[in-house]
Amino acid sequence: MIHVDVAMRRGDFSLDARFTTPEAGVVALFGRSGCGKTTIVNLISGLLRPDRGRIEIGGETLIDTASGRCLAPEQRRIGYVFQDARLFPHLSVAANLAYGLKRSRGRAHVIEYDDVVSLLALAPLLARRPHSLSGGERQRVGLGRALLAQPRLLLLDEPLASLDAARREEVLPYLEALRLRLSLPMIYVSHAFDEVLRLATHLVVLEAGRIVAQGPLTEASLDPALTAIVGPAAVGAILDAQVLEGDAATGLTRVRVGRSGTLRLRAPDLIAGAQVRVQVLARDVILSDRAPVGLSVRNALRGHIVSIESQGDEACRTLLDLDGARIVAHVTRDAAAALQLRPGGEVWALVKTVSLRSHAFPHA
Amino acid sequence: MPLTAAEIDALRLSFGVAARSVLFSLPFATLIAWLLVRGRFRGRFALDAFVHLPLVLPPVVVGYLLLVLFGRRGPLGSWLYDSFGIQLAFTTAGAALATAVVSFPLMVRAIRLSLEAVDRGLEDAARTLGAGPMDRFLSITLPLMLPGILAGAVTAFAASLGEFGAVITFVSNIPGETRTLPLALYTAIQTPGGDAAAARIAALSLALGFSGLAISEWLARRMRRTLGQA
Numbered sequence: 001m002i003h004v005d006v007a008m009r010r011g012d013f014s015l016d017a018r019f020t021t022p023e024a025g026v027v028a029l030f031g032r033s034g035c036g037k038t039t040i041v042n043l044i045s046g047l048l049r050p051d052r053g054r055i056e057i058g059g060e061t062l063i064d065t066a067s068g069r070c071l072a073p074e075q076r077r078i079g080y081v082f083q084d085a086r087l088f089p090h091l092s093v094a095a096n097l098a099y100g101l102k103r104s105r106g107r108a109h110v111i112e113y114d115d116v117v118s119l120l121a122l123a124p125l126l127a128r129r130p131h132s133l134s135g136g137e138r139q140r141v142g143l144g145r146a147l148l149a150q151p152r153l154l155l156l157d158e159p160l161a162s163l164d165a166a167r168r169e170e171v172l173p174y175l176e177a178l179r180l181r182l183s184l185p186m187i188y189v190s191h192a193f194d195e196v197l198r199l200a201t202h203l204v205v206l207e208a209g210r211i212v213a214q215g216p217l218t219e220a221s222l223d224p225a226l227t228a229i230v231g232p233a234a235v236g237a238i239l240d241a242q243v244l245e246g247d248a249a250t251g252l253t254r255v256r257v258g259r260s261g262t263l264r265l266r267a268p269d270l271i272a273g274a275q276v277r278v279q280v281l282a283r284d285v286i287l288s289d290r291a292p293v294g295l296s297v298r299n300a301l302r303g304h305i306v307s308i309e310s311q312g313d314e315a316c317r318t319l320l321d322l323d324g325a326r327i328v329a330h331v332t333r334d335a336a337a338a339l340q341l342r343p344g345g346e347v348w349a350l351v352k353t354v355s356l357r358s359h360a361f362p363h364a
Numbered sequence: 365m366p367l368t369a370a371e372i373d374a375l376r377l378s379f380g381v382a383a384r385s386v387l388f389s390l391p392f393a394t395l396i397a398w399l400l401v402r403g404r405f406r407g408r409f410a411l412d413a414f415v416h417l418p419l420v421l422p423p424v425v426v427g428y429l430l431l432v433l434f435g436r437r438g439p440l441g442s443w444l445y446d447s448f449g450i451q452l453a454f455t456t457a458g459a460a461l462a463t464a465v466v467s468f469p470l471m472v473r474a475i476r477l478s479l480e481a482v483d484r485g486l487e488d489a490a491r492t493l494g495a496g497p498m499d500r501f502l503s504i505t506l507p508l509m510l511p512g513i514l515a516g517a518v519t520a521f522a523a524s525l526g527e528f529g530a531v532i533t534f535v536s537n538i539p540g541e542t543r544t545l546p547l548a549l550y551t552a553i554q555t556p557g558g559d560a561a562a563a564r565i566a567a568l569s570l571a572l573g574f575s576g577l578a579i580s581e582w583l584a585r586r587m588r589r590t591l592g593q594a
Binding site: 045046047072073074075076077078079080082084086088089090099100103104129131145146149 | 483485486488489490491492493494495496499503504507508510590591
């Protein structure tokens with residue numbers, strides 16, 4: 001387990017955060033800029049010291065202000081990928097990569113130099129100097145350098161934030177590959193929810209120095225606290241689904257969500273049995289009080305209303321349970337009244353196939 | 365235009381004095397620069413002022429103070445002579461000390477600027493990669509300071525070659541021992557009929573100055589290129 005319980009005050013900013021996450025997988029630390037995400041990873045790495053608190057990883061205490069124990073950053077074995085890469089300008093790419101590796105002598109080498117070079121496609125860059133690399137290449141080298149120091153936990157502080165969309169695609173697939181190939185726990189700081197959707201297994205949501213939501217991504221994605229941060233248009237359930245069958249003729253793939261529901265996705269090249277992650281945006285969900293007939297909508301799932309609460313002036317936030325798969329739907333108050341929506345009531349949730357965002361997310 | 369034996373002597377002496385002065389003061393200048401930039405202690409401003417003192421004092425005063433301290437009867441001079449048999453006053457080593465003291469602030473300033481320009485984030489990155497304090501300094505901070513250290517060394521070397529007041533006051537003007545180029549030039553001017561000799565030494569100094577500037581500029585460019593700053 002990764003256990004963080006820290007408090008710190010610097011000028012106007014105060015941080016008071018406590019969260020516990022499993023050690024396996026990718027924990028996304030999500031929130032707006034300035035909410036304290038980077039401060040938390042700096043505290044975990046040891047580059048900052050909390051005024052009060054305790055950080056524990058896999059049973060080892062890194063810092064405990066109560067007992068006065070504090071491990072220096074160089075003794076923590078925590079890799080750090082910085083937003084600005086921070087490659088050493090006077091060293092070649094190869095020497096940058098080797099920097100941490102050399103200093104990890106005497107420990108078991110789980111991550112080998114050649115593996116990192118091939119996994120991150122660094123071979124053509126080895127002889128070059130950092131200043132001649134593109135932003136995406138820099139981040140890949142920074143990632144490789146951190147991995148080769150043989151960390152037990154990898155911190156990634158918005159590694160894609162300084163890159164444009166094209167450059168991000170130079171790095172994101174590598175991050176995904178990494179997640180699969182190495183059983184290395186990661187804490188991924190981001191304010192971009194699409195990155196979280198693609199990488200995270202666990203979500204910790206931060207707002208003004210406080211944790212407002214945390215849990216496995218599928219659960220935390222339903223948390224109302226997230227709405228305030230991502231905005232109502234981006235709120236949506238994230239479902240882990242399993243591919244049932246693909247249809248080459250229509251280009252549609254049927255996937256299982258919950259215990260019995262099926263959804264059709266526009267996701268070619270998926271093989272039966274593969275895991276896929278589907279995002280169902282709350283504003284794209286249509287509710288019906290009876291089984292739909294004569295509609296173009298291909299996805300209709302039967303379930304019941306868990307809760308309904310009005311939100312703002314007109315919208316109602318409706319939490320649905322579709323036989324094990326939970327999603328959120330935003331409907332107008334007017335519609336809620338007309339359909340007589342109430343907790344426990346039976347409904348059909350309709351979602352257009354074209355509005356579903358999916359991402360192949362093979363579980364290791 | 366072959367050089368005369370006296371000119372070669374003066375030239376060799378000047379280089380020897382300047383080289384010893386720079387080599388001796390470099391580690392101390394680096395340490396002081398470090399303390400001034402990174403140190404958090406009382407008396408930092410006093411140290412800063414003290415280091416810069418030779419820059420604002422007339423060199424003759426520096427030479428005089430050195431003579432008081434390091435003369436055979438001075439508190440430090442007598443101790444050095446009695447304990448180690450080292451004499452500084454009126455020796456080549458003393459000339460190196462005098463030029464080192466006078467050029468010290470120039471060196472500290474250059475090194476300090478380069479240290480201030482070192483990105484602390486890179487040192488933090490090195491920490492997360494397992495580098496302890498000394499390791500970090502040697503593998504990251506020092507190499508990044510190198511252009512500044514080099515600039516400081518070149519400036520101090522040039523200043524040492526040309527130092528007159530502190531040298532003549534502390535170690536006098538002894539041929540083959542303490543008569544460096546500026547002192548040789550001064551002697552030539554003072555000698556009746558020495559105009560031609562003075563002009564030759566002045567030309568020599570000019571040539572030295574230009575080559576020094578050219579070499580330091582070339583080195584600085586090379587370093588900036590490796591660091592990717594150009």
